[in-house]
Amino acid sequence: MEQRIRRLGIAIVALFALVFAQLAYVQVFAADDIKNHPANFSRQLIAEYDIERGKILTADGMILARSVPAPEGSRYRFVRRYPQGDLFGYVTGYYSRIYGRTALERSMNDYLSGEAPELAISTFTDLFLGREKRGGSVIVTIDPALQQAARDALVPNEGAVVAIDPRTGDILALHATPGFDPNLLSSGTDAQIRDAWRQLNDDPEKPLLGLSHQELFLPGSSFKIVTASAALEDGFGPDSVWPNPHRLQLPLTNEELQNFGDDHCNGGSSQITLAEAFEESCNVTFAEIGLELGAEKMAAQAREYGLCATFPPERTTCEEQLIRFDLGFANGRFPEPAYFERNDPLLAFSAIGLDNDLVNPLSMALIASAVANDGVLMRPRIVTQVRDAQGRVAREVAPERFGDAISAASARALTDMMIAVVNEGTGFRAQLPGIQVAGKTGTATNGEGRPPNAWFTAFAPAGSQPAPEIAVSVIVLDGGDLGSEATGGQVAAPIAASVIQAYLR
Amino acid sequence: MSAVATRSRPRTGLLLLLVSLVVSVAAYAMVGLGLRAGVPGNVVVYGLTLGGAYLLAWGAVRWTAPGADPVLLPIAAMLGGLGLAMIYRLLPVDIADAQVLWLLIGLAAFVLTLLLVRDDRRLDAYTYTIGLLGLLLLLLPVVPGVGYSINGARLWARIGPLSFQPAEFGKILIVIFLASYLSAKRELLEAGIGRLGLPRAKDLGPLLLAWSASLAVLFLERDLGASLLFFGVFVVMIWVASGRVGYLIVGGVLFAAGALIGYLAISHVQARVAYWLHALEPANVNDFGYGQLAQSWFALASGGLVGTGLGRGSPDLIPFPASDFILSAFGEELGMLGTAAILLLFVGLIGRGLRIALDRNDAFGRLLATGLTMTIALQTFTIAAGVTRLIPLTGVPLPLVSYGGSSRVATFIMIGLLVRISAGPWEPRRGGAG
DSSP states (O other), X not given: OHHHHHHHHHHHHHHHHHHHXXXXXXXXXXXXXXXXXXXXXHHHHHHHTXXXXXXXXXXXXXXXXXXXXXXXXXXXXXXXXXXXXXXXXXXXXXXXXXXXXXXXXXXXXXXXXXXXXXXXXXXXXXXXXXXXXXXXXXXXXXXXXXXXXXXXXXXXXXXXXXXXXXXXXXXEEEEESSOOOTHHHHSSOHHHHHHHHHHHHHOTTXXXXXXXXXXXXXOGGGXXXXXXXHHHHTTOOTTOEEEOOSSXXXXXXXXXXXXXXXXXXXXXXSEEEHHHHHHHTOHHHHHHHHHHHOHHHHHHHHHHTTOEXXXXXXXXXXXXXXXXXXXXXXXXXXXXXXXXXXXXXXXXXXXXXXXXXXXXXXXXXXXXXXXXXXXEEEOOBXXXXXXXXXXXXXXXXXXXXXXXXXXXXXXXXXXXXXXXXXXXXXXXXXXXXXXXXXXXXXXXXXXXXXXXXXXXXXXXXXXXXXXXXXXXXXXXXXXXXXXXGOOIIIIIHHHHHHHXXXXXX | OOHHHHHHHHHHHHHHHHXXXXXXXXXXXXXXXXXXXXXXTTHHHHHHHHHHHHHHHHHHHHHHSTTOOSSHHHHHHHHHHHHHHHHHHHSOHHHHHHHHHHHHHHHHHHHHHHXXXXXXXXXXXXXXXXXXXXXXXXXXXXXXXXXXXXXXXXXXXXXXXXXXXHHHHHHHHHHHHHHHHHHHSHHHHHOEETTTTEEOGGGHHHHHHHHHHHHHHHHHHOOHHHHHHHHHHHHHHHHHHHOOHHHHHHHHHHHHHHHHHHHHHOHHHHHHHHHHHHTTOGGXXXXXHHHHHHHHHHHHHHHTTTOSOTTSSOGGGSSSTTTTTHHHHHHHHHHHHHHHHHHHHHHHHHHHHHHHHHHOOSHHHHXXXXXXXXXXXXXXXXXXXXXXXXXXXXXXXXXXTSSOHHHHHHHHHHHHHHHHHHHOOOOHHHHOOO
16 A cells, blocks of 8 residues: 555656646746737736836927826826827827727837837846836927917817928827817726726717818818819919809709809809919819819829729728828828719719818818928828937938929919919908918818808918918818808818918917 | 654744744735735734634644644645735735635634544544535535525535535545545455456446446536546545556546546536637637636736736736636746745645655555545646646635635645644543643
8 A cells, every 4th residue: 555655646746747847838938929819918908008108299398198107006007198188189099908099109109118129229228227118209290389279269160170381291280179088098997998988989079080180071162272283284274264154064964063152153254264263162163174184184183182092882992091191091082083984974073072072181281281382292290209218319200202293383373373262262261461371262061951061271371482381271060150151261261370370470 | 753753843843834924924915015015004913813823723733633744734824824815915805804714714623623533543433424424515515405506516505604615525524434435345345357457346336336426416516626526536545445456447437438428418518628728719718718717827927937926916817816716826926936836835735645644554544644635636736737727627726725715624624634644643631731
């Protein structure tokens, strides 16, 4: 019996040796693979919140996002705070342990978390000096005073404002109603975060999507900038003339296309020039221009302005993200030529920014910025620099050309036409003392029974020696406080003007 | 044993017990530091409570079992103290406080065992009474009105205000019965057929009976752990008693057959195998059964070699971290070194248990010590190998460490019996201290 008890002892030790071997495998040899398993997100998140994430700052040092030590009793060491509340929600995005990351928190995550290769030296230095690993800081192009001015100017309307420096593509302001406070999704208990998420998602205004760059709208007459560009690039000039009927009989149908308010343009004269039609925003003329230029040229011009090709209703989304943007961007859209083969008259509507033309204030501001920048479209830039935890510049982001949307000559001609809109035409409410503004109004139908969306797209200073410094696009939803009586000139132009004034003052 | 050794033993025991106390209280203090950035205010009261209880238990050993093994109680005390610290780390304070009470009750049960069982050989006299009682306790949860289920296994009995897992105590009585029965029938069982020594058909009765009882526990109570443990201990004991390898072979065949029947007939058993094989497949992440094994692995892996430190990991992400998965919680916060240390404590405990068996001259004492040790060893292996995914998970408590009153008290009774077996009979009127 003695021998068997000894053997039993050996057998038990052998069994335990197997457990030791398994422990060594799980805890040491395979530990990294197991830790990085996608199902291990809870612990990965805890590890992620264990390092001090970098700040998001404006060039003048205003803190838009920072990590602070979490209150006692939290599972996580740091908590993300957005000191400016809901003013920069669409810029920073949120950094939520339950719902992930958006906007800069998402696109710049590798830098903010300190994982990017450019930050390796800093991380190594910290490691060497026995300090904890810290993330890098991201410097943004937003001008905080202008951001505040954009918000103030929009009150009490619902809508969005985007302002760009045409020379660099820098986003100077990006504001949309209703906005949201990223703190709600980034700090608090899990229950509070879930509750806030539910409220934000149940809200019919969809506060988590920025009207400024993530939703799409019909541009209406604002799109005449694109149609006019296509005409100028095709050899027409501001003085080229078109027949000026009261209404336009559309080919192959009994449909008639009308002007705004069913007016007869240019006082009912028999002919009208491109410049006159642009100043007055004459639908009939631009429909004629679109039909004359044809789908190929219209689509090509739209693409050069950064609008991607769709084929509704089969394909309403873009096959490629034509313009990359760090905040996530619903690229503006224009149907591809094949779409119009099925239904020629639709080109008349597309030429005046209806049917399936879709844009947002960012796409329109980009179009205006190309006109302002001698026809050269710059990619939108929101991050200029990444600094490591020691404050050294780890990455510089240079301005980047998207391409030549129109020739410099066409840009000059179009600028003059846009100046006339402000000085003598539908955009007169955008006039500013001492500042020449160039712009284009838009009033886009918004579905049955709803007031129209009002647009104004502009840049300044225009036409004189200093190059334009700011391009702005404003949308006011549902006519704003003027409701169904609203036009882009009445509602949106003054808002764009006050933003321009705030910046150039 | 020499007189010198006998004199030095109590002091060795006291010293080791002091080490256990220090480790237990230090672990408790570290949990407070890691979790709330401060040593708990009641650490002195906590230390005095545990210290007082440990000291009383040591006094009882000294008084009623002089010359007993000096290592068993300190190891049990250290495992219990570490378990408590982890329970404080994982569960709300009031629930953990109740577990301190259960540790104290366990130590009281340990003392009571020493006082009541003055001579373990007297247990040999009630073979069938004890066996019947053990079987009764094993099957008590099946009795309508008394038994009830928690988490799918019908393990619980409620008598008046008291609710407990009778199988935890039943298995002690079964081991005593087996030691008694097998030591009496040894000569009969030793006869075998052929070179392998297969048991004769008429000697297969007890084996088949034990097998049927195990399957009954499995089917009626859905208690895979108790079923495996019961049959495993039985086969080992009959082999140790008879010396016939044939019993291991037939036992192994019956085990395989039982496992197959269980697998085919019980979805719960099939699920356990599936969880084990496919725990980390992404599609299964949100399923509780797979998820708990995956979380156990994640906890172990994030602990690495040295662990995050007590109170500084996230073992609360594992479902039921304080009961079945307490070893994984240790693995995360004390690392592989910590889990290995805890398992080595068990190896030490098991080694001492088998040593006690070897030191006895009578078959009953040897078999009893072997059976009790084997029960603890198999249970420890089952859960340790289960949470590390070496074998499919069977939910049994890690003895002395896991949350739970019945298991803790029952294990202390087993330790008490082992201490008694190591010390030999006690005659209070002649050899006592007072």
